[in-house]
Amino acid sequence: xxxxxxxxxxxxxxAGLMAGMGWLxxxxxxxxxxxxxxxxxxxxxxxxxFMALEDSTxxxxxxxxxxxxxxxxxxxxxxxxxxGGVVAVWxxxxxxxxxxxxxxxxxxGRVTGYDNLFEEVRMDGLVLxxxxxxxx
Numbered sequence: 434x435x436x437x438x439x440x441x442x443x444x445x446x447x448a449g450l451m452a453g454m455g456w457l458x459x460x461x462x463x464x465x466x467x468x469x470x471x472x473x474x475x476x477x478x479x480x481x482x483f484m485a486l487e488d489s490t491x492x493x494x495x496x497x498x499x500x501x502x503x504x505x506x507x508x509x510x511x512x513x514x515x516x517g518g519v520v521a522v523w524x525x526x527x528x529x530x531x532x533x534x535x536x537x538x539x540x541x542g543r544v545t546g547y548d549n550l551f552e553e554v555r556m557d558g559l560v561l562x563x564x565x566x567x568x569x
Contacts, residue, residue, distance in 0.1 A: 464543070466558035467527050470540050471500035477517025477554070482497040484547040484554045491547065498561060508532040513540075513559060521556035529561055536564070 473480075473494065480499060484491045503515035510531055514520045521542045523529055532538070539562035545555045 445551050462525065464558065465526075466524060466541065466543050467560040469498045474499045474502070477503050477515045477519040479502055480544070480554050481552075484544070485552070486549040487509045487547065494544045495546065497544055498541055498558075499544055500555070502537060503534045503537070505532045505534055507534055507537070514553075515540075518552055519554045519556060521559040524560050525559045527560050529559075530553055534559075 450456055470487065480501065500521065501515065503517065503519065506514045506516050508514075508531055510523070512520060512522050513532055522538070524542075540561040541561055541562055542556035544558050547554055
């Protein structure tokens with residue numbers, strides 16, 4: 434009889450502790466790409482070549498913060514594409530301006546993968562490092 438009463442107390446306490454640990458594990462802060470230093474500095478064509486290999490070399494760049502020196506192909510305010518096959522989604526926590534096509538600039542973001550169908554490198558958390566007009 435006494436053990437049943439103790440289990441009625443112990444089980445809810447253990448369940449509460451497990452739920453609390455699960456909540457702390459799942460509630461991680463947003464990764465701040467803007468504050469991280471770039472692990473690699475490349476042009477889009479280089480990154481595209483490494484990611485298209487889909488071997489141990491491409492695994493180095495996956496989930497890494499990469500700084501690109503790139504020419505803008507188009508920007509809609511949510512997603513920017515760069516000449517050389519890189520498409521990146523802007524970081525929603527950082528303010529940014531709309532980029533003009535043909536603009537030469539430095540951006541950084543986290544590489545999320547390579548899309549075989551469209552032959553594009555995908556990135557997220559894109560932030561503008563510095564920009565200047567390309568002379569063409």
